[in-house]
Amino acid sequence: MRKILLVGNPNVGKSAIFSRLTGARVTVANYPGTTVEFTQGYLQLKEEKFLVVDLPGTYTLEPLSKAEEVACSLLQEKNCLIINVVDATNLERNLNLTLQLLEKGLPIIVALNMWDDAQHRGIEIDVKKLEALLGVKVVPTCGLTGEGIKELLENLGDLKPPQPFHLETSKERWEKIGEIIKEVQVLHHRHHTFLEILSDLSVHPVWGLGAGLGIVYLAFKLIRFIGEGLIEKLFEPLFNNLWLPLMTDLSQFLGRKGFIHDILIGELIEGKIDLGVSFGLLTTGLFIPIAQVLPYIVSFYLILGLLEDWGYLPRLAVLVDNIMHRLGLHGYAILPMVLGLGCNVPGALATRLLVGRREKFIAVTLMAIAVPCMAQIAMITGLVGERGGQYLGIVFFTLIFLWFSLGRILNFFLKGESPELTLEIPPYRIPHPLAIVKKLAIRAQGFLGSALPYVLLGVLLVNILYQLKIIEVLAFLLSPLFKNLWGLPSETISALLVGFLRKDVAVGMLAPLNLTTKELIISSTILAIYFPCAATFMVIFKELGLKDTFKSILIMLITTVVVGTALNLILPPIP
């Protein structure tokens, strides 16, 4: 099967064109580095079936970061067609990569993307002349609306390798590009748009910082508001009124006790099923991921999607660059942290945007320890928030404090220095409602698809461990650590065990233990920092390698012991 590779600079809309070509559902956003791994899909064109590959963006064929490396390694393969996606609003810079591709003599078609945007900006490009100068077909496209995709497809089948360009040095290449631009592009003067004024303001040292704080605060407020609203108004009533009666009947049918009953329904609390506490596969196993976590996932990714497509995240990176430098990172390392708040897996993957091994290590370690995922946040908010907002504050303040102070410590002890920020800032764009909804659906579905099996497995594991009395044995062995250092009853060990699989279920397991508020604060904080969940661990291992993963884990465990003990000593008894 022949391959079609989508190649282009970061943030030119490769993924949008990819999903148009293949119908595959991929995440598209307005910041450089949305795609860090290649995604594949299929395209049927007349008789021939193609494998389409969406590559991470790259400025050059000489890669610097891991994400760029992924892109360049695939270009070595024979027998592939290339769609070079070019941002029409930045023709000159984008042509640098185009010429490099042409020098290789690969069969290329150029998609002149964001064509509509270029016209709004008063950029006029003579497509026919550009075709003649490059010697390849050029098609104006708009990935988001689908304009030009048909023409792209019509020209794909019989693509032939062009006359290769012979340019020896990058100086020659830029001269050539200069000539081409002079021939094909005319710029019309026009006034600053409202979005551009807004854009300038958001990196202003005073207004930008103020606005940044406001936006982040508002984002979290909205996430909580929408999340809680969905739980209270929609998901809990659905479960209580429709699912609970069904489960009560099933419990009756199974005889209200016994092995099967306990696995499926769980333990009856005062003769009744408690969806949050009973811990059966069909009760708590479904209630936690769907009724308690999914609403927050939906709410978080809705707000994140808006911020992403609007183009705010790179601006945030500029504003926090100073702070991040103190942690041995640069501003764009905020991106893995923000994504990590949704789920640590994409967060860890996004550290590919960072160049050095040192910064990757710091970023991954800080994220794994101090950035809880939304599933966990939802559960902690529910459980600890019930006791009072100030207690919730203690948990999150501890995590933020840890994030910062641990970063400072790592920066101090690890050799090397923090690299400087060089980041392209995309223009603000008005988010497209349909694109937002589509992205939200992909992510919510991704959550259910990947989380549900783990959650059910986790609940099953708890039941089995209890039945086999393994938890009792472990609790007995580890109780000195738990009791003396952290002031926790040894039953909390069960939550920590399950936390290796899923953090949300683990937090949920604290609910039936009748903990005091102080114990609840300490145990949920420990659960957040002690170890990443299984899925995150796999990615961390893949990204950092054996040695660095081991080091990172060691830091997590030490931090856990220290922080748990410190909280136990500092906090007064809270019933």
Added chain:
Amino acid sequence: MENIKTLSQMHPGETGVIVEVQGGRGFIKRLEDLGLRKGKEITKLSSQILRGPQVVKIDNIQIALGKGVSSKILVKLEER
């Protein structure tokens, strides 16, 4: 020669032409790939406090650069 400044010395709103990028080959190339190279017109948009990053505009591209990077870029300011 008096109106040549480093990018970090420029004030927000000032425009000029890049006359030199000081640094190793890899460094120069990295900036070139981003669209920042000798001969291009560059406008400084803003500068964050406490030696924070600078945001510049070249053609239609906005780039954020660390203070260290921007002190290695020499710009000849536009005549007023």
